[in-house]
Amino acid sequence: MDTTMDAVQPEQAAQAARSAARIRQLTDAAARLMMSSGSQNVSMQAVAEEAGVSVGLIYRYFASKQELVKGVIVGVLDDMAVRVPAATQQVEDPIRSLASALEAFIRVVDDHHAGVLLTYRESHNLDAEGLQAIKDAEIRTAQPLVTALRQAADQKLIRPVNVTVFGYDLLMMAHAWALKYWFFKHDTTLDDYIAEQISIALSAALRPEYRQQYADLFTDPTEHKE
Amino acid sequence: MDTTMDAVQPEQAAQAARSAARIRQLTDAAARLMMSSGSQNVSMQAVAEEAGVSVGLIYRYFASKQELVKGVIVGVLDDMAVRVPAATQQVEDPIRSLASALEAFIRVVDDHHAGVLLTYRESHNLDAEGLQAIKDAEIRTAQPLVTALRQAADQKLIRPVNVTVFGYDLLMMAHAWALKYWFFKHDTTLDDYIAEQISIALSAALRPEYRQQYADLFTDPTEHKE
Amino acid sequence: MDTTMDAVQPEQAAQAARSAARIRQLTDAAARLMMSSGSQNVSMQAVAEEAGVSVGLIYRYFASKQELVKGVIVGVLDDMAVRVPAATQQVEDPIRSLASALEAFIRVVDDHHAGVLLTYRESHNLDAEGLQAIKDAEIRTAQPLVTALRQAADQKLIRPVNVTVFGYDLLMMAHAWALKYWFFKHDTTLDDYIAEQISIALSAALRPEYRQQYADLFTDPTEHKE
Amino acid sequence: MDTTMDAVQPEQAAQAARSAARIRQLTDAAARLMMSSGSQNVSMQAVAEEAGVSVGLIYRYFASKQELVKGVIVGVLDDMAVRVPAATQQVEDPIRSLASALEAFIRVVDDHHAGVLLTYRESHNLDAEGLQAIKDAEIRTAQPLVTALRQAADQKLIRPVNVTVFGYDLLMMAHAWALKYWFFKHDTTLDDYIAEQISIALSAALRPEYRQQYADLFTDPTEHKE
DNA sequence: AATGAATGAGTGTTCATTCAT
DNA sequence: TATGAATGAACACTCATTCAT
Secondary structure, eight states, X not given: OHHHHHTHHHHHHHHHHHHHHHHHHHHHHHHHHHHHHOGGGOOHHHHHHHHTSOHHHHHHHOSSHHHHHHHHHHHHHHHHHHHHHHTTSSOOSHHHHHHHHHHHHHHHHHHTHHHHHHHHHHGGGSOHHHHHXXXXXXXXXXXXXXXXXXXXXHTTOBOOOOHHHHHHHXXXXXXHHHHTHHHHTTTOXXXXXXHHHXXXXXXXXXXXXXXXXXXXXXXXXXXXXX | OHHHHHTHHHHHHHHHHHHHHHHHHHHHHHHHHHHHHOGGGOOHHHHHXXXXXXXXXXHHHOSSHHHHHHHHHHHHHHHHHHHHHHTTSSOOSHHHHHHHHHHHHHHHHHHTHHHHHHHHHHGGGSOHHHHHHHHHHHXXXXXXXXXXXXXXXXXXXXXXXXXXXXXXXXXXXXXXXXXXXXXXXXXXXXXHHHHHHHHHXXXXXXXXXXXXXXXXXXXXXXXXXX | OHHHHHTHHHHHHHHHHHHHHHHHHHHHHHHHHHHHHOGGGOOHHHHHHHHTSXXXXXXXXXXXXXXXXXXXXXXXXXXXXXXXXXXXXSOOSHHHHHHHHHHHHHHHHHHTHHHHHHHHHHGGGSOHHHHHHHHHHHHHHHHHHHHHHHHHHHTTOBOOOOHHHHHHHHHHHHHHHHHTHHHHTTTOOHHHHHHHHHHHHHHHHBOGGGTGGGXXXXXXXXXXXX | OHHHHHTHHHHHHHHHHHHHHHHHHHHHHHHHHXXXXXXXXXXHHHHHHHHTSXXXXXXXXXXXXXXXXXXXXXXXXXXXXXXXXXXXXXXXSHHHHHHHHHHHHHHHHHXXXXXXXXXXXXXXXXXXXXHHHHHHHHHHHHHHHHHHHHHHHHXXXXXXXOHHHHHHHXXXXXXXXXXXXXXXTTTOOHHHHHHHHHHHHHHHHBOGGGTGGGGGGSXXXXXXXX
């Protein structure tokens, strides 16, 4: 009785917090299962058990299985959209910023290995709205790369280049670390991969006259290795 | 009388041909459905109906749904593994051969749009053997690119570069035309995309001293948007 | 308020009871159908309909059709393992106890006619564990007969005899009332059959010197057909 | 041409023989499979493969699967109906003939182990006519026992007994060697089993005054073993 | 807010049977 | 006779979703 009255606002906040925690608990459980099996092979019953709740409870937070899948994927992408920019804040020099952004992106992909695969595998099961949310989130993760590119272009450090296409090339380089990990894992370490891709990316973009200035960002400057 | 004897081989050949046609008919029907809905949302009943045969007949040619899915994906990749090399036969000059291979690859991806997406979406439902088959087929499609790169490197036309990594970057450029088509389709035509990627790829690899020689392979070097 | 706390155990008990009732409901329905058609000709759908529940619900209580079949058979045998001993409690004299046990056994077989046939027909579809459960249950039903035999042997009322083999002969006499009912039903009533078998069993076992003492357990010693 | 005309009769006979061989080939193949798996778990395709013929050919000789199953069971029973009497021909003395018949019966059951189980498991899948055929065949196998009993009764060697019931008891003794083999195999050899059952059967039937005369047919005459 | 028993449409798979060759 | 490709109805089993408690 007393609680109901003078604690309305705190109560609402607490409720929202509890609700968010539940949602996180559920998407985490779902993600854990979906990463090894694919969303279609994960039943709501299994998610409930993994999360330690009842089936019915999931439906209090997600209207359908599709919504739950969307929740999982959007969760992964949102996390990436936060962590990629965070990893590239303090660098001033646009070229070093670009290299830094690409490195950060690849490292985040490495952390989110399964999450990235998930987006490629499961998106198509979503409705139009969910699909759009995912596309938006992906574009957001590419922003730091594109921003660094634009700055470098503004300062005439790089050749004129289609920023959109090249930006997505860089994004694919990062995603490829997850998508083609089965191929690279045998003879390429994460650090090798990052160094090679930075080297390739800068080779493609940087004007030749600045090459010496950023020589440390290139692999193997004198002789080829293969 | 005589037919019974010397017609054994033709008979076997005819049977093999009929069998191959059936398999093609079935994987084609399955592919058509799976491309729009994802393999898990396509029932064997639906495939049977699409192919105009009975359910039981599918099981005469594919032991399980998983085998059918494998058949579809391997079919797509095999076709790519044939058509990409075919598109790069007659070119002598390694740089032009590289450009030609990349162009051909992107165009084949454009033709096989849905098939490429299928590979990324459905592979994980396969058993170890099937997965390996797909990986092998993919590596085969990358071969023409890698070969052209090696030749160019041998002739010192390009900078030293990790051929494996760069080769897969090119493969990803091609795949990206399918994977990120939702992004590019608004303001990039296929020809634009090809031109830009060739330009970017050669910028990354070609030694500066040869740039003039292959100026026609670069997009607008002097003036460009932005 | 108080209910929440001290009602935990009653709640569990109630659930167990409900569960047991469901299991009984399902095995009963299954038994009814299987007795006339054989387990393989009874579909889970048919069982569901007969029981008035949904297919899915059966799978909440039985992991597979095989488990359901096992449940039915074990149910029948367990009932027999209870009712045969119950029918022979109060008799002191080992010979009369033996006769009584055989009579009770045959009468229970008569009640469980279909159930006995089921055991012979369906056991082989079970896994090793289920098969063992059934064998154990059968051996348990034979116990009252064997016990009576041992007592009679201890008191030198019967000739030395292999108790195991003779015990199973008696069990087969009982089972035969179900197995060969098609043969006996034309000219033998249940009571005739019981009397004849008791007479035969005692003739085989009882020492001649005690024959007069149990004369009432023999059929017509002096005059009989043929 | 010439063959067609003057060889009509031999041709028909040859055809009949070929047909009988085919039927035997098919029921043998079916029996081999059904014994380990139960008729319902054996497909016509599997029978065809086991027999080394096509599915269609089976339908030229058996109108349906049910007919094939009937063919198998009747085949087994017919063989038994031939071999049991054959094993008891030359014995004159009715008591020894009875013992001999029971022994032969048990030995034939031992040979036809799987076949006997088959009759109990599969008969119920047959139509009325097939069921009758099986019952008739079974009754025929019991005949030698019943005949020996009648002769012994005529010569007053055995007590008055219901020949029908007792005859079937003996048949069940024999069948039990197959039906309850899982129970006996651990501590009873075939020869033990035969000796025990003969002893029990004669104890039940033989008049006490003739016991000495056939003492060799009883196990353990002086003291009990168990 | 939370449970979990219950539903029932939908799926992959099998197999008796047919029939063109 | 003999083949075996083709059929399609039937089945065991799953799982998203609901709802009484």
